[in-house]
């Protein structure tokens with residue numbers, strides 16, 4: 464249950480969200496009753512999983528999930544070999560109709576994929592006629608786009624991105640058009656510029672990252688093992704957040720289009736970080752698949768308390784607030800010498816800072832005396848921050864070097 468009474472509403476391309484959090488196009492939005500549960504829980508909107516015209520077959524292979532677990536934690540990253548929804552437009556248009564009647568204050572978006580101009584435009588027209596709020600176009604399924612060469616994603620071609628965005632925009636009479644791109648490109652800014660040239664209203668950045676999730680060293684079969692074979696997965700979840708942040712920042716700094724973020728958020732803090740580098744709304748998938756729809760309570764409370772504590776009136780005030788703090792490497796300040804400093808009361812004497820500095824840093828930490836407390840040699844220490852990153856007890860910090 465949420466405990467705040469703050470207005471968290473936000474405008475995205477002229478569409479009002481009651482909060483900036485929505486389900487992304489994925490299994491949590493691929494069933495009518497599941498979306499109803501999400502709306503009951505408090506989600507501001509949902510992008511229904513990518514749909515297509517009835518004539519396009521969707522041939523799934525199981526099992527489809529595998530994960531990168533790390534040091535006892537589950538799902539640092541989730542891999543999937545899913546395709547678009549098995550529910551074609553005939554089913555999805557009915558769902559949109561029902562959801563809009565039952566939940567008029569929630570934003571219903573639908574993700575679409577076609578192979579030809581006529582398919583893309585038919586999908587748009589049918590969805591608009593049943594009241595969809597936003598059309599999102601999947602140009603970035605890691606298993607490839609329809610009608611393209613096998614495995615290729617539309618958003619990896621600047622020409623295709625501009626052309627197909629133009630087709631969709633031409634057909635859309637009422638709804639904003641969002642293009643969902645892939646981070647798997649050499650220059651994300653050029654892709655975002657192609658989206659803009661195509662006339663689309665916004666960008667969804669970005670889809671899962673093509674990956675090979677691991678290899679079973681006994682059977683030699685990579686994960687997921689589909690009857691002795693595997694294929695490349697789309698990686699999502701917490702491990703992808705830094706890539707998403709970079710993608711958002713690069714687009715926001717260079718292209719004037721609103722962005723809905725996807726890729727890695729789990730907590731309200733993750734979402735705030737994404738907004739600080741340019742996202743207007745934040746989409747969730749893996750976190751919901753792991754912890755359920757009820758995470759929306761923490762997301763709303765966390766954002767509300769953050770805004771209150773920082774003195775912001777509404778979520779829109781934080782969008783892009785960190786962008787001017789991102790500069791090229793050559794422009795980083797270098798005047799002040801910094802060093803590492805120990806907060807003795809927190810040290811658990813695990814030696815990890817000592818080992819890391821000895822073998823991966825500047826050999827500036829010594830364990831001296833019978834208490835084995837780390838001693839930092841400020842002559843050798845460059846303030847690289849490796850020790851801070853390995854310390855499990857937050858017992859080290861970077862400070863200005865003493866005179």
Ligand SMILES: Cc1cc2nc3c(=O)[nH]c(=O)nc-3n(C[C@H](O)[C@H](O)[C@H](O)COP(=O)(O)O)c2cc1C
Pocket residue numbers: 487488489490512513541543545546547548574601643669670671699700701703725726727728746747748749750
């Ligand atoms: C099992 C699975 C299926 C997905 N299917 C789709 C899809 O049909 N269309 C789409 O645009 N994105 C799809 N995605 C990508 C998600 O919408 C989302 O962009 C991605 O998982 C990154 O966000 P996350 O880190 O919050 O999971 C899928 C993701 C998963 C895990």
